[in-house]
Amino acid sequence: MDVVGALQYLAAGFSVATAPENLFYCLAGAVVGTLVGVLPGLGPIAGIALLIPATFNLNATSAIIMLAGIYYGAMYGGSTTSILLNVPGETASVMTCIDGYQMARKGRAGPALAICAIGSFVAGGLAILGLAFLAPPLADAALAFGPPEFFSLMVFGFVVLSNVTGGSLIKSLMMALVGLIIGTIGLDPVSGNPRFTFGQVSLLGGIEFVAVAIGLFGIGEVLVNVEQPAEVLEQRVLVPRFRDLYPSLQDLKESVGAILRGTGIGFGVGLVPGPAPVIATYASYMVEKRISDHPEAFGHGAIEGVAGPEAANNAACQSAFIPLFVLGIPFAPPTAILLGALLIHGVNPGPAMIAEHPQLFWGVVASMYIGNFILLLLNLPFVPLFANILRIPKKVLLPLVMLFCLTGMYSVNNFMLDLWVMLGCGAIGYLMRKWAYEGAPLLLALVLGPRLEVAFRQSLMISHGGFGIFVERPVSLVFLLATLGFLLLPLFRYAVRSLGRRKATAA
Amino acid sequence: MRTRLGIIPALALSVVMAGASLAAEFPTKEVQIVIPWAAGGATDLVFRALAATTSKHLGKAVVVVNKAGGGGAVGYSEVMQARPDGYTLVTAVTPLTILPHQAKTAFTYQSFEPIINVVQDPAMFQVRADSQWKTLPEFLEYAKKNPDMITVGNSGAGGGVHLIALAFEKAAGVKFNHIPFAGGGPSITALLGGHVHAVSCSPPEGIAHVKAGKLRIIALFSEKHFEAFPAVPTVREQGVNFTMGQWRGLAAPKGTPPDVIQKLHDAFKKGMEDPAFVKNAQDMTVNLAYVGPVEFGKMMAADHDRYAKLVQEIKKQ
Secondary structure (H helix, E strand, O other): HHHHHHHHHHHHHHHHOOOHHHHHHHHHHHHHHHHHOOOOOOOOHHHHHHEEEEEEHOHHHHHHHHHHHHHHHHHHHHHHHHHHHHHOOOHHHHHHHHHHHHHHOOOOHHHHHHHHHHHHHHHHHHHHHHHHHHHHHHHHHHHHOHHHHHHHHHHHHHHHEEEOOOHHHHHHHHHHHHHHHOOOOOEEOOOEOOOOOOOOOOOOOOOOOOHHHHHHHHHHHHHHHHHOOOOHOOOOOOOOOOHOOOOOOOHHHHHHHHHHHHHHHHHHOOOOOOOHHHHHHHHHHHHHHHHHHOOOOOOOOHHHHHHHHHHHHHHHHHOOOOHHHHHHOOHHHHHHHHHHHHHHHHOOOOOOOHHOOOOHHHHHHHHHHHHHHHHHHHOOOOOOOOOHHHOEEHHHHHHHHHHHHHHHHHHHHOOOOHHHHHHHHHHHHHHHOEEEEEEEEHHHHHHHHHHHHHHHHHHHHHOOOOOOOOHHOOOHHHHHHHHHHHHEEEEEEHHHHHHHHHHHHHH | OOHHHHHHHHHHHHHHHHHHHHHHHHHOOEEEEEOOOOOOOOHHHHHHHHHHHHHHOOOOOEEEEEOHEEEOOOHHHHHHOOOOOOOEEEEEEEHHHHHHOOOEEEEEOOHHEEEEEEEEEEEEEEEEOOOOOOOHHHHHHHHOOOOOOEEEOOOOOOOHHHHHHHHHHHHOOOOOEEEOOOOOOHHHHHHHHHOOEEEEEOOOHHHHHHHHHEEEEEEEEOOOOOOOOOOOOHHHHHHOOOOEEEEEEEEEOOOOOOOOOOOHHHHHHHHOOOHHHHHHHOOOOOEEEEEEEHHHHHHHHHHHHHHHHHHHHHHHO
């Protein structure tokens, strides 16, 4: 499709999206999305699913405009509780906890919240451009990823991302190992036999990622706080000053690069099958830390560590629409639910969708611009309000957090075991905090582990057991070489440095 | 003492009468359908749409609740223990007859009273449009000469379409290399990308691509032709005596009174015939197939036995 043609379509799309009823549904989606993002546990998946019946009487375009709004709206809302309370509002906001919460503890909750909204807005805007102009070729490129390519990509991801926060490497690897082990619980993905379920039927489906995430971060944080002496608990957490509510010029300057890089990473990762927003946030955080000239500030409230991942999860969520619309295949659970919504409205997404339903495709794309703008307007004025949550004394706030975690978690699957897992992980999270173990590698391994295993076993089944399949396929080989290079780089550097020193002493 | 003893039969009588009047008045409150999977799946979408059109025929709201976990086992275990009064129902779907063979579940299909079957989706094999095999005989001939070489993707190990593919290869006397994926979507992606030769699936999986001319149905396991593609022959018409598909219906806990089952059946049947639901189903390309309670029970029993053998076979591998 040529650019001029696309622009004409986009203009037509805007006339669809700015129709009063569509503006209304766009706003409704954005508001609901922000709310489900803010509430821990209740994420975009549940939010969209619950509202599908409400769209039965709408036309397809209005329905998808609203449901899509919930998805990207949740990416805005998810960061709020991460920053204020160290409770990830949904899974893509785990990384935001690390530096966002530290910023809040230093009285900089306002700038952290504001930079999330700004970063999400910029990323959303740029990623929609990609969606509008590059959708068909990108979707075809994504098909090149079969099991072997996927395996090598996962290995690369593991090696690069495992030591996310830069604490002790040994401890990080231990945590990743624990995540891998937890990930094996449930039905064996290849034989269908139960593994490590100890005869418990309720463990057949595996351990819920959201429960582990909220437990390790949210409940663990509450428990650590409860230990403090009574007079500390009487106090307010901190009282932000008004002039500190919005980011300074310096903050913005530091964030621009992070936001743009996060957008690029998020957009790319969103095209790969898997839990894109989660992986994109890890990758973005890692990149920011690696290229920063003050990496020691990460984990202690570096604004780039908030801006990058938040931009990344928003971009990933927009680019995830590409495989959905162009291939008709959802790469992640929230888009799977959107696929259901499309089908229920008689739209069969696939290679022919853009041609068959131009009004819907371009209308939805245009509505995303409007939706992102609405979200920015919606979120920035609320920054002072949200920041004021921290004025509540801890002895009131902490039980409330606990309550939100419990109800939020139960609302995801209505499943009691999830609550026990969350509480158990809360206790473990408390101990981990005491002994300085990071939760992030565990969560990453829990997400990637089962996928890594499946891709590995699928590849070997296809090749009848031959390991050559991983190096014979070019894309897979490239990722494996990159992994090797990444592992050898420190050795190489060390060798060059010691060689240089020897030369220097020789001379 | 005597008076007290006299109370007991009176109480018992009043309980019985209350029971009878309960059935006559049913329903007096909302009816809940438990879906043992997360929101957004095919079963979820079908029954949310059906709940919307059935409420007016039942006179009370029909609400859908997702109780995911344990690959469906959690929801079934919970409904099995629910009060058998007709207010808690569960979606009876093919995995109900598979799960009890894979793990020690407390339930089988016999823990439930069948109410109605709503959907019966044909299972099928799809290949890429540019595949070297144009017809089923060509496909099977290659498979016979090259056992274990044709890779066939499925939506998950031990899941419905995996077991159907295993049953088909036995019926056809060939051997495929089965590759499990995490869901129907990923298996279709792998087929489109050329990473597997064929995929075992059921609609709406892959249908958009068949319509767009990128994929082709090479083997159709239903008894009748598929409405959306009337020209595609079934495998039985091509000499392989085999039919298998996946069904989605409703059931209530064992012990639910027959007249309550009848009332539910009548209301859901009307809900199924509602033009709004028929259109929704068409849009989703699911195949509506009404089956009454007795026949539905027999269907479940037959598949229960069939899957028992198939699951034993993959466990041996």
